[in-house]
Amino acid sequence: MSTYPLLSLAIWIPIFAGLVVLSTGGDRNAPLARMLSLVGAVAAFLITIPLWTGFDVANGGMQFVELKGWIPRFNINYHLGVDGISMLFVILNAFITIIVVAAGWEVIQTKVAQYNAAFLIMSGLMNGIFTSLDGVLFYVFFEASLIPLYLIIGVWGGPKRVYAAFKFFLYTLFGSLLFLIALMYLFIQSGGSFSILEWHKLPIALGAQVWLFLAFLIAFAVKVPMWPVHTWLPDAHVEAPTGGSIVLAAIALKLGAYGFLRFSLPILPDASHELSGLVVALSLIAVVYIGFVALVQEDMKKLVAYSSIAHMGFVTLGFFMFSPMGVEGALVQMVSHGFVSGAMFFCIGVMYDRVHSRQIADYGGVVNKMPKFAALFMLFTMANAGLPATSGFVGEFMVILGAVKFNFWVAFAAASSMVIGAAYSLWMYKRVIFGDVANHHVEELSDINMREFAILGILAIATLWMGLYPQPFTEVMHASVNDLLRHVAISKIQ
Amino acid sequence: MFDNFVVPNLLPAAPEIFLTVMALAILMIDLLVKDSRRTVIFVLTQLTLIGCAAIQFATSTGEITYTFSNMFVDDLMSDLLKLFLYMTMVIVMFYSRGYIIERESMNKGEYYVLALFATLGMMVMISANHFLTIYIGLELLSLSLYAMVAMNRDSVQSTEAAMKYFVLGALASGLLLYGMSMIYGATGTLEITGIAERLYGGGVNKSVMVFGLVFLVAGLAFKLGVVPFHMWIPDVYHGAPTSVTLLIGSAPKLAAFAIVMRLLVNGLITMAADWQAMLIILSVLSMAIGNLAAIAQTNLKRMLAYSTISHMGFMLLGIVTGVVGGDARYALNAYSSSMFYVIAYVLMSAGTFGMILLMSRAGFEAEEIDDFKGLNKRSPWFAGIMLMLMFSMAGVPFFIGFFAKFSVLQAVVAAGYMWLAIVAVLFSLIGAFYYLRVVKVMYFDAPADDTPFAAPMDMRILISANGLAVAFLGIFPQVIMSLCAYALLRSL
Numbered sequence: 008m009s010t011y012p013l014l015s016l017a018i019w020i021p022i023f024a025g026l027v028v029l030s031t032g033g034d035r036n037a038p039l040a041r042m043l044s045l046v047g048a049v050a051a052f053l054i055t056i057p058l059w060t061g062f063d064v065a066n067g068g069m070q071f072v073e074l075k076g077w078i079p080r081f082n083i084n085y086h087l088g089v090d091g092i093s094m095l096f097v098i099l100n101a102f103i104t105i106i107v108v109a110a111g112w113e114v115i116q117t118k119v120a121q122y123n124a125a126f127l128i129m130s131g132l133m134n135g136i137f138t139s140l141d142g143v144l145f146y147v148f149f150e151a152s153l154i155p156l157y158l159i160i161g162v163w164g165g166p167k168r169v170y171a172a173f174k175f176f177l178y179t180l181f182g183s184l185l186f187l188i189a190l191m192y193l194f195i196q197s198g199g200s201f202s203i204l205e206w207h208k209l210p211i212a213l214g215a216q217v218w219l220f221l222a223f224l225i226a227f228a229v230k231v232p233m234w235p236v237h238t239w240l241p242d243a244h245v246e247a248p249t250g251g252s253i254v255l256a257a258i259a260l261k262l263g264a265y266g267f268l269r270f271s272l273p274i275l276p277d278a279s280h281e282l283s284g285l286v287v288a289l290s291l292i293a294v295v296y297i298g299f300v301a302l303v304q305e306d307m308k309k310l311v312a313y314s315s316i317a318h319m320g321f322v323t324l325g326f327f328m329f330s331p332m333g334v335e336g337a338l339v340q341m342v343s344h345g346f347v348s349g350a351m352f353f354c355i356g357v358m359y360d361r362v363h364s365r366q367i368a369d370y371g372g373v374v375n376k377m378p379k380f381a382a383l384f385m386l387f388t389m390a391n392a393g394l395p396a397t398s399g400f401v402g403e404f405m406v407i408l409g410a411v412k413f414n415f416w417v418a419f420a421a422a423s424s425m426v427i428g429a430a431y432s433l434w435m436y437k438r439v440i441f442g443d444v445a446n447h448h449v450e451e452l453s454d455i456n457m458r459e460f461a462i463l464g465i466l467a468i469a470t471l472w473m474g475l476y477p478q479p480f481t482e483v484m485h486a487s488v489n490d491l492l493r494h495v496a497i498s499k500i501q
Numbered sequence: 502m503f504d505n506f507v508v509p510n511l512l513p514a515a516p517e518i519f520l521t522v523m524a525l526a527i528l529m530i531d532l533l534v535k536d537s538r539r540t541v542i543f544v545l546t547q548l549t550l551i552g553c554a555a556i557q558f559a560t561s562t563g564e565i566t567y568t569f570s571n572m573f574v575d576d577l578m579s580d581l582l583k584l585f586l587y588m589t590m591v592i593v594m595f596y597s598r599g600y601i602i603e604r605e606s607m608n609k610g611e612y613y614v615l616a617l618f619a620t621l622g623m624m625v626m627i628s629a630n631h632f633l634t635i636y637i638g639l640e641l642l643s644l645s646l647y648a649m650v651a652m653n654r655d656s657v658q659s660t661e662a663a664m665k666y667f668v669l670g671a672l673a674s675g676l677l678l679y680g681m682s683m684i685y686g687a688t689g690t691l692e693i694t695g696i697a698e699r700l701y702g703g704g705v706n707k708s709v710m711v712f713g714l715v716f717l718v719a720g721l722a723f724k725l726g727v728v729p730f731h732m733w734i735p736d737v738y739h740g741a742p743t744s745v746t747l748l749i750g751s752a753p754k755l756a757a758f759a760i761v762m763r764l765l766v767n768g769l770i771t772m773a774a775d776w777q778a779m780l781i782i783l784s785v786l787s788m789a790i791g792n793l794a795a796i797a798q799t800n801l802k803r804m805l806a807y808s809t810i811s812h813m814g815f816m817l818l819g820i821v822t823g824v825v826g827g828d829a830r831y832a833l834n835a836y837s838s839s840m841f842y843v844i845a846y847v848l849m850s851a852g853t854f855g856m857i858l859l860m861s862r863a864g865f866e867a868e869e870i871d872d873f874k875g876l877n878k879r880s881p882w883f884a885g886i887m888l889m890l891m892f893s894m895a896g897v898p899f900f901i902g903f904f905a906k907f908s909v910l911q912a913v914v915a916a917g918y919m920w921l922a923i924v925a926v927l928f929s930l931i932g933a934f935y936y937l938r939v940v941k942v943m944y945f946d947a948p949a950d951d952t953p954f955a956a957p958m959d960m961r962i963l964i965s966a967n968g969l970a971v972a973f974l975g976i977f978p979q980v981i982m983s984l985c986a987y988a989l990l991r992s993l
Contacts, residue, residue, distance in 0.1 A: 032881075078904075078979045080986065081911065121881070143907070147898035154892060157937070161945045162877075169945055173937060180897075180933055184926040187907075191914040191922070 012073050013058055014087040017097055018134045021051040021104065025127030028120050037119040041112060044123035048108045051130065052101040062094055064482050067490030069140060069204070070094075077144070082199050086140040091487030092268055092338065093137045095480065096261055099345045100137065102469075103257045104130040107250040109462050110353055114249065114360055115163065122163060126250060129155040133258050137265065142190040142201040145269075149262065150183050156251065156259065164246040171239075171246035178229050178239040186226035189219050193274070207273045210499045216278035223271045224286070230263025233286075233323060234293045237316045244312035245365075249356030252308065256315050256348035261341050264322045268334075272326065273494040280495075283327040287413075290327070291420050293320025298427035302434070307358075307365045310435055311351045314391060317424060318344050324421060325406040328413045329495055334488050335481055336405025342480060343390070343398035343473055350387040350466040354380070357459055358439075362448045367438050371445030376452035381440045383455075383463040390470050392432040393425050398473035510568040513575030515560050516553040516583065517624050523549040524617040531610030539608065543598055546613040547591055550620070554587040563991060571692050572631035578762070578840075578992035579628045581984060582755050586627070589752040589847055590620050595963050596855045597744035599956055603862065607652050607742060615652075616748065619645035623756035630767075632681040632691040635760055639677070639724070642756065643670045646749060650741040662740025669723070669733040677720025683713025684769075693768040700771040711775055717764060718779050725757045727817065728786040731810045735794075738806035743866060746802055747854035750809060751847045754816075758843045761820060766836065766993070773824040780821045781921065787814025788928040795935045802868045804935055805853060808894065811932055816842045818925060819909045822916035831916045833993070837986040838908035844981060845893075845905035848974070852890045852967040859883065859964055862955045870939060875948025883954075883961075884943045886968030893971045895936040896929050900975035908982065 024047025031040045062070060069088030077085040089097060107126050115122045132155070135148035153176055161172035194201055197209050211219070229236045240260075244252050272279050294317050301313035318340065325337025357380065358373070359365055374381040390397035393404075403425065410418035444450055455463070473480060511518065527545050534541055557580055565576040594616065601607040622642030629635040647670065651663030685691055687709040688699040699705055723730040738746050765776050791811030798804035819839030823832040860867030860876075867873070877884040893900030906929065913922045954961075974981060 078982065080979060080982045081908070147903070150903075151898045154888075154897060157940075158944060161941060169941060172941070172945070173934070176937060177930065177934060181930050184930055185923070188910065188914060188919070188922050188926060191911050192919070194911070195915050 011057075013054060013061075014071050014073055014089065014097075014134075014138045016054045017051060017058070017101065018087075018131045018138065020054060020131070021047060021101075021127040021134070022131035024048070024051070025124040025131070028127060029124040031120045034117060034119055037116075040120035040123055041108070044108045044127060045105070047127055048101075048105045048130070051127075052105055055098045055101045058089065058094060059098060062089075062091075062483065064091065065486055067091065067486035067488075072140075077141075081143070081194075081201070083143045083201050084141045085144060086202065087138045088140045089138055090490070091484040092491070093265065094483060095338070095342050096137045096258070096265060097134050099261075099342055100130055100133050100258050103253060103345060103349055106349060106353070106462055106466070107253050109458060110253060110356065111248070111250045112458060114356070118162065122159070122250075125155040125159050126254065129159075129254065133262070136262055140203050142193065142203055142206070144201075145203070146183065146187055146190060149186075150180070152259070152262075153179055156255070159251040159254075160243055160247045163248040163251070166246075167242070168246040171242040174239045175243040178236065182226040182229035182236075185222045189222035189226075192219065203269060203274075207494055209274070211275065213277050213281070213500050216275045216499070217281065220271060220275045220278035220282055223266065223275070224282075227263040227266040227271065228289070230266065231260060231319050231323060232263070232316060233289050233320070234297060234316070237293070237297070240316060241309050241312040244315075244352075245306060245308050249352060249359070252352040252356070253349045256311075256352055257345040260315060260319055261345065264319065264326070264337070264341055267323065267326050268491060273491055275499075276495045277498050277500055279327070280329070283329070286323055286327045287417060290320045290324035291417065293317055294324065294421055294424045295427065298424055298431065302427065302431040304431075305367055307355045307367055307435060307439065308352070309365075310367075310431060311348060311355065311391075314428065314431060315344065315348050317428065318348070321403055321406050321421065321424065324417075325402075325409060328406070328409040329492065330409045330412060331485075331488055331492060332405050333409025333413070334492065335484055336402050336407075336409055338402075338484050338488070339398070339405060339473070339477060339480060340402025343402050343470070346466050346469045346473070347387055347390045347397075347399055350383075350463060350470070351391060353459075353462060353466070354384045354387060357455060361452055364448070367435060369446070370439040370449060371442045372440075372449055373452060374440045375444055376449060377454045379460060380455045380463075383460075383467055384440065385436065386467050386470065387463075388432045388436040390474070392429040396471070396474045398470045398477070401474060401477045509570070510566070512560050513566045513568045514573055514628070516556045517621060517628070519556055520549060520553050520617060520621050520624065523552070524614055524621065527610065527617065528614045531614065534610070536608070539602075539610065542610045542613050543594065546594055546617060549617060550587045550591050550594070554584055557583055557587070565992060567630060567694075571694065572634045573628050574630040575628060576992035577988040579759065581988040582627050582759055582840075583624055585844055585847065586620065586623055586752055586755050589755070589851060590616065592851050592855070592963060592967065593744075593748050593751060595959060596747055596851070596858050599960055600742070600744040600858050600861065604653060604742070606654050607744075609652075612649065612652065615645045615649050619649070619748070620752070623752060626756040627759040629760065629763060630693050632685070632693070635763070636674070636678065636681070638756070639760070640674065642753060643674070646745070646753075649745045649748065650737060652745070653742045656740075656742070658740040659742060662737045665733055665740075666737045673720050673723030673730070676716050676723065680713045680716030680718075680720055683709055683716060687713060693763055696768045697770065700769070710772060714769065714772060714775055715779070717769075718776055718783075721757070721761055721764065722783055725754075725761070725813045725817075726810055727783045727813050728790045728810060729783075731787065731790070734810055735803050735806040738809070739800060739803045739868075743802065743854060743857050743861060743868065747851065747858065750805065750854055751851045754813070754843050754847055754850075758816070758840060762836065765820065766823065766832075770824065770829075777821055777824070780817050784814040784817035784821060785921070785924055787811055787817070788925060792928045792932045792935075796931070798935070799870055800868055801857060801870045801873070801939070804870065805850070808932065808935070809850070811928065812842075812846050812894075815906065815909060815925060815929075816846065818921065819912050822913050822918055822921075825916045831912065833986060833989055834915060835912040836993070837982070837989045838912040840985040840989065841978075841982050842905040842909050844985070845901045845974070848967070849890055849893050849902060849971055852886070852964065852971060853894070855960070855964045855967060856883065856887050856890065859954055859956045859960060870942055871949070873939060874942045874946045876943040878948050879951060879953070883964070886964060887943060888940050889968050889972050891936040891939050893975065895933040897933075898975065899972065901971050901978060903975060904978040904982070
């Protein structure tokens, strides 16, 4: 099975498909461009299925490894591999790309080829990030993925798109540039290696670890985003087109969190323990304070954007409990958030396409006109609030369990988010969906069509599957998480 | 009577001799050719440059060869830099051709001849092992460029730029000469390798040397255009006809790199601690002022001028970190990173100015950033090329600019200058802002007019190739990186 370079295919098929789509030219060939993008996205997804079936869950190390020299002069290699932590994200990414192409099918009418190509290329780049085992390769994908997203926000976004696109680009570039210097420092320290796995074994003094940790923290915190560097996210979300918001929430936010697991924790275990208090504090601020901020939003997209920050706070919180329960819970939360926030943004997109407003005040009584939509939207709102039997519950519950062992008050503060999350999710849902038909816009609403139903249906199945039977997901990551935590437990100070 | 006359070994200087002969011949042929048949001159010029490259290949021995009483040196570094120089000049001539044909006063054979003499000047600079040789090369380059800047006689702006360039350039030459004379006074020789030996042997008056060094560095800084000797750059870039800006903004950087290497590294390496501190200040200031001032520009040529200042500052970082506290372990790595940076920069700069030429037509210079508005609507292909060039300049992967920055930063970190790396990175971030703005107007704004470009096919193909090279070398930078390292290993 692994004789085929599956990971390379997962990276380059969407990128190649994107270039092919780009070459279809102007909007005269829009149907062709859409068709080709769907074919490319589905093909890229199919490639990931043998990853899932061929993955050895008992093995916590890297699998499907590919290693070729790239720039021998600096000992930079084209080194790919997945473990139980990254594999889920590769599959999630390929899956979300299909959703995004489908979501833009009728909505995007101008520059169709460029739109789809940007998403396909970005999908390939994201897979590159999740599978890179070489520091520079990781960085190259990490930064290159900014370009398509910058264009997506700037070209197809809302009225303040230019501001949002610049803010997004410069914030994330700022983070990643410090990250680059940290990579170079590790390169020198390790005697000329960019291999992430070798860095896992590299002894580093505590002082250096703390500086490196801070550099990594800035890079990943911007990407997650953690409070107080989160401010680019609401702007980016509000201005981005629906597909952009879906990818941003479902995949792009995971990159920062993934970086913590791949870089911060195993390479810098002592600094991680030393500074865990800082990260936990920032995470709790995100969970509680940003939760309250979400509560007062009047724009639906902004509300979900802030709720994303709160949910990602849970993820970083889970990581720094240093227990299998906490880390696995955080990972489940990441995947779940991919489904749920993707679906939430799609739902808002569905309403926006019909009414051209995202203000909660412009809606009311939508259930009377869109019953099918209201039912599915309800499911995702509940999942967003962490209702048992949905995927949102599993992750939050595991993180809180992990936190109880760490410190009761941390667990208490984290658990309060269940209440706040329920409050902002359900209150928004109530104001938008229930009540009397508010105005003539709502009066003219038509229910979701087959395409929209199919997208939401698939996401609903995924959400429920993960909520009712999370075993397959946790099983995959179990061995790798234990492996990771072994690294974190060993001090690297000599 | 001629007993003492020894015929020097002419082989190392064969390309220079060939170029001189051809340039003089082209000057003569131009008198005989009618205005309508000027293509002949263009073709001859290109053939000359290609011929130089062929001779360079054929005569390259890979050894360090001195000739003309050690005034002239031919080593792998000079071979490699000259090959890139020919390549750049071929590209520049292709880009310029359409532009000067459309502008009556510039469409003269002299344009090509001056460009060839400028090339000769740069070749001499690259191969100089003697203060006088450096000076002759530098002046030949500068005088040709002064004339070329002023070639568009109808433009007040160009005349003014040429005047400024001339006055400041003469001042810089003066500083350089003064520094050289000081060093001559201290060491008693004008030969670069000789100076290194004297300094190594000791007993040289240190204070005179330092005094000379200060002037030398100031003169070099003028020529490189780094802060605080950068004032001429924005005005000259802006005022010169765009095809001349293209020339000034690309190939001479290769030659400037060469003389910095020859003077500071080959000649004055024992004084590294002294020039290092000066260059660090120059480079940090250049990155700061270049990047900050570029943000305020609305004129693309001015913006690129300030960005050049910051790029040269960045390039200097590599040279600065070559020797740390007398420890030369980092040298090869650091110098080759600078060399790679220069080559990458020349490639990107040529492409960017080429894009401005592509967008321009008779009586209209597409030199404002706003002239690129909505380019994506007019031509998605060329908007894509410009996008690649801009992201490459900003140092975003997968483009060559990223690996250029990467290799320099890596050298800086390896030498232990962590703070310098962080400063460089922060200014790169500021730099990203103005490059992004160009992408913004191309992709996010509506076009002001929908007129298609009038540029000829050869130019379109060349710009496409140039842009794709920036992307291709960004994915496979290894070859050029290794070439630079190898060339320097065999030359130092």
